[in-house]
Amino acid sequence: MGQQQLLLIILGVIIVGIAIAVGISMFTAGSVQSNRDAIVNDMNNIAANAYQHKIRPCSMGGGGGTYDGSGCTPAQPYAIPSKYAQNENGTYAATVTATDVTITATSSQGYGTVTAVVNSTGRLSQWTYTDQFE
DSSP states (O other): OOOOHHHHHHHHHHHHHHHHHHHHHHHHHHHHHHHHHHHHHHHHHHHHHHHHHHOOGGGTTSSSSSSSSSTSSSSOOOOOHHHHHBSEEEEEEEOOSOOOOOEEEEETSSSSSEEEOOTTTTOOOOEEOOOOGO
């Protein structure tokens, strides 16, 4: 083989290698974004569930106007239902006070965590992302 042919083969191998690396990086970025979107969707469902608990009367197993159920006897604090606590997207935990619920989601694929606060109107705010979710 001539020198020119060897250079063309080497150039071709380099271009193919670069194309593979770019493809892998694009796939990974898409996977991270997809997992983040799924976690945010799950957190919206949990927030709606928490708000339903807050507005439900004590006599019906709700919080009687608070997330921690402090107005009820006995107190009935909000807890994430088992069907929402863990799924293929992540694991979810809640920290409850009378006026808000802080939800922390940990990615099941190891991409990071997402934290948000359910405020008194049932909306999520104060979003925090870690690791690859940033």
